[in-house]
Amino acid sequence: MLLIECPWCGPRAETEFSYGGEAGITRPRDPDALSDAEWADYLFCRSNPRGNHRELWNHAHGCRRWFGVERDTVTYRISRSFELYPAAVPETDAALQSGPDNSNGGD
Amino acid sequence: MKRYSAFSLLRNALSHNRNWRPAWRSPAPKKSYDAIVVGGGGHGLATAYYLAKEHGISNVAVLEKGWIGGGNTGRNTTIVRSNYLWTEAALLYEKSMKLWEGLSQDLNYNVMFSQRGVYNLAHSLQDMRDIERRVNANRLNGIDAEVVSASELGKAIPYLNVSPDARYPILGASLQRRGGVARHDAVAWGFARAADALGVDIIEQCEVTGIEVKNGKAVGVLTTRGSIASDRIGVVVAGHASVLAKMAGLRLPIESHPLQAFVSEPIKPVLDTVVMSGAVHGYISQSDKGELVVGAGIDSYNGYGQRGSFPVIEHAMQAIIELFPIFSRVRMLRLWGGIVDVAPDACPILSKTPVEGLYFNCGWGTGGFKATPGSGWVFAHTMARDEAHELNAPFSLERFTTGALVDEHGAAAVAH
Ligand SMILES: Cc1cc2nc3c(=O)[nH]c(=O)nc-3n(C[C@H](O)[C@H](O)[C@H](O)COP(=O)(O)OP(=O)(O)OC[C@H]3O[C@@H](n4cnc5c(N)ncnc54)[C@H](O)[C@@H]3O)c2cc1C
Numbered sequence: 170m171l172l173i174e175c176p177w178c179g180p181r182a183e184t185e186f187s188y189g190g191e192a193g194i195t196r197p198r199d200p201d202a203l204s205d206a207e208w209a210d211y212l213f214c215r216s217n218p219r220g221n222h223r224e225l226w227n228h229a230h231g232c233r234r235w236f237g238v239e240r241d242t243v244t245y246r247i248s249r250s251f252e253l254y255p256a257a258v259p260e261t262d263a264a265l266q267s268g269p270d271n272s273n274g275g276d
Numbered sequence: 277m278k279r280y281s282a283f284s285l286l287r288n289a290l291s292h293n294r295n296w297r298p299a300w301r302s303p304a305p306k307k308s309y310d311a312i313v314v315g316g317g318g319h320g321l322a323t324a325y326y327l328a329k330e331h332g333i334s335n336v337a338v339l340e341k342g343w344i345g346g347g348n349t350g351r352n353t354t355i356v357r358s359n360y361l362w363t364e365a366a367l368l369y370e371k372s373m374k375l376w377e378g379l380s381q382d383l384n385y386n387v388m389f390s391q392r393g394v395y396n397l398a399h400s401l402q403d404m405r406d407i408e409r410r411v412n413a414n415r416l417n418g419i420d421a422e423v424v425s426a427s428e429l430g431k432a433i434p435y436l437n438v439s440p441d442a443r444y445p446i447l448g449a450s451l452q453r454r455g456g457v458a459r460h461d462a463v464a465w466g467f468a469r470a471a472d473a474l475g476v477d478i479i480e481q482c483e484v485t486g487i488e489v490k491n492g493k494a495v496g497v498l499t500t501r502g503s504i505a506s507d508r509i510g511v512v513v514a515g516h517a518s519v520l521a522k523m524a525g526l527r528l529p530i531e532s533h534p535l536q537a538f539v540s541e542p543i544k545p546v547l548d549t550v551v552m553s554g555a556v557h558g559y560i561s562q563s564d565k566g567e568l569v570v571g572a573g574i575d576s577y578n579g580y581g582q583r584g585s586f587p588v589i590e591h592a593m594q595a596i597i598e599l600f601p602i603f604s605r606v607r608m609l610r611l612w613g614g615i616v617d618v619a620p621d622a623c624p625i626l627s628k629t630p631v632e633g634l635y636f637n638c639g640w641g642t643g644g645f646k647a648t649p650g651s652g653w654v655f656a657h658t659m660a661r662d663e664a665h666e667l668n669a670p671f672s673l674e675r676f677t678t679g680a681l682v683d684e685h686g687a688a689a690v691a692h
Contacts, residue, residue: 170585171577184587188576190531209677213529213620217518219580242532243580 174250175228176236189225191215192237192253219243225253277473279384299465300472305479308505309337311659312497313512314484314520316340318349318460319637319644320512321467322652323659324476325383330653331660334475337506338468339499341483345464348514349645351582351614353537353571355550355559356646357394357455359414359421364670364682365623366417371667372650373419373454379649385466387458388564392549394455395424395433397599399444399555407450414452422451435546435602443598444556457550457561463648487511487523487634494524494633510635510659515580515615517625517638524631528638529676530617533574534584535642536592538611540603542566551599558595568606570596574616574642583613616641621681626655626668635659636673 171183197203197211216222222242227235237251278284278297288296311327313320316338328334338344356376358369380386398404407423414421425448430438438446468478479501486498487509496505511520515532542565552559559571572592575584589611597604619625619639624647626637637655640647654668664672675681 170587183585191578205677209529210527213676214527215518215529215531216527217531217578219516219519219532222578224578240577242578245579245581 171240171245171247173226173238173247175231175234176250176252177234178228178231181228181231185228185230186226187229189227189235191217192223192225221248226250277384277469280386299469300478303477303479305337305339305482305499305501305504306477308496309477310335310506311508311510312336312504312506313338313510314497315347315511315513315516316344316464316468316478316480317347317512317514318345318463318467318648319514319640319651319655320510321345321464321471321478322648323510323512323637323655324478324652325467325471325474326653326656327660328471328474328476331656333660336471336475337477337479337504338471339482339484339497339504340478340480341500343480344468344478345461348535348614348616349464349648350460351537351612352460352645353559353561353569354457354460354645355394355455355552355561355571355643356389356458357452358419358646359394359396359410359450359452359455360684361410361413362682362684363413363417365684366414366419368624368650368654368667368671369647370417370419371653372647375649375653376458376646377454379463379466383466383470385462385469387462387466389456389458391454391456392561393451393453394550394552395429395449395451397429397449397551397553397555398447399553400447403555404447407448411450420452420454422453424449424451433547433549433551435600436551437599437601446599455550457563458645459564460645463645467648467652484520484523487520487631489524489631489634492630492632494631507633508635508659509633510637510655512637512655514638514640514644515617517617517636521636524629524634526629526631528625528636528673529620530625530639531578532580532615533577533618534579534581534613535572535574535616536584536589536611536613537569537571538589538592538608539563539567539569540606541609543568543606546602547600553595553599556595556598558592558599560596560600567609568596568603574618580615581613582615618642620676620685621683622685623682624651624671625673626651626658626664627672627674628658628662628664629673633662639671 358373625639
């Protein structure tokens with residue numbers, strides 16, 4: 170079982186959380202401007218890496234807030250948890266900071 | 277290939293079983309092939325076999341990074357059925373069912389296909405309605421299906437708890453009598469042996485580390501045993517599909533998840549069919565050795581680790597004890613996980629790609645063992661003719677752009 174660090178409640182057992190998939194995918198501001206292929210990529214395609222993965226978790230049986238986790242998909246080792254809102258994202262997180270509308274990253 | 281028969285068994289017994297030949301060769305990779313199949317699971321091996329048998333393309337290599345059948349093929353709970361709701365899916369899985377029915381003879385290898393029936397249980401009025409709808413849809417597609425009442429279930433499966441006082445009472449089930457189980461390793465070995473006999477090179481311990489693309493065309497692969505040229509490359513690597521796609525600069529609508537299963541100590545025959553429940557989420561059968569074979573649901577998170585979290589196992593075990601209270605004190609022996617490749621509509625991708633000569637067969641997720649022969653059959657057609665067979669045309673990558681998904685997720689009985 171994973172031991173997940175909720176940024177607000179501290180380390181808790183995996184069973185308190187629900188998984189939200191890859192982090193940093195933002196809903197395009199103007200879907201009508203996209204081609205079908207770009208829309209399909211946004212809706213369905215995922216990077217699904219073997220190794221380091223940034224992902225969303227929700228503390229469903231706790232504070233019920235969304236946050237991000239960096240986890241290795243082979244060893245399952247969690248390197249850190251982070252808040253999704255830009256102010257709390259470390260400088261190095263270029264991927265999350267770029268993109269037009271990342272304040273909704275947890276939806 | 278030396279054919280297996282009762283006579284060959286007897287002859288080898290008389291020579292103290294010292295003269296059996298290896299079932300397939302272990303050739304060194306050649307510089308180039310007419311076609312390369314990446315991934316030596318059941319689907320890859322079946323693809324190579326049907327390329328040689330149906331399309332006369334026998335200068336083929338199957339490249340496997342570990343040993344053949346060591347992926348999901350050798351890790352699954354081996355349930356075979358074809359009672360899918362939507363016509364596109366039903367016809368694809370039914371093609372496979374027809375091939376299963378003659379497979380041991382065709383391969384001259386006993387894959388121990390046992391049509392012992394598959395029950396999908398209903399625990400609510402809505403489950404019952406869904407089952408009736410699916411049974412009718414199956415019949416319209418020429419697939420055997422029956423609705424079974426709780427009292428009939430009680431007679432057919434003596435230890436199943438059909439009491440109305442159960443926590444999640446069983447109201448009935450669908451039954452596909454032609455469904456059942458097969459021996460997973462034998463499927464990999466049987467296809468490998470038959471493909472090898474037709475000239476296919478099966479190359480184990482050979483990991484593909486790159487896909488070479490020139491001017492939009494696939495020209496070969498880089499491997500841990502050197503580079504190998506081919507202008508026809510089929511990728512059949514299940515949970516690693518996204519990793520291989522990235523090598524060719526592609527992105528797939530696939531996520532890899534752990535899926536776990538476990539077996540009990542061997543016990544006397546107690547369950548002669550397959551029982552699945554989507555509502556409490558567990559499925560169970562008994563192997564010929566007597567072990568109870570139990571499958572869980574996927575772990576929610578992405579994972580390539582071939583292991584999952586314990587609460588998922590606990591949940592599956594709760595479901596089984598709910599259905600069969602008699603198993604509460606059976607000891608579990610072994611537990612393992614595979615890496616399943618899940619597509620958004622829970623249907624496979626059997627498709628050409630934007631790279632010419634590069635084909636992907638993936639997305640089977642939690643339920644592709646049953647499709648092994650049919651998947652190889654249609655994929656060989658796709659690779660040989662550079663176009664989909666009508667059975668796999670609905671399962672192209674383009675469906676995610678056009679929106680023509682085949683939504684089996686909620687519609688199928690349960691994930692397997
Ligand atoms: C626990 C569990 C229970 C299941 N139960 C059922 C069931 O009851 N019924 C059912 O129908 N299905 C079931 N499934 C699903 C089924 O096992 C799979 O859909 C099916 O076996 C996939 O076959 P495959 O040949 O595509 O993949 P695999 O057998 O996984 O083969 C893929 C191969 O590709 C190789 N590979 C990966 N990367 C590379 C590389 N870079 N180079 C070379 N080779 C590579 C791997 O080593 C592997 O051997 C279950 C799966 C699991 C894990």
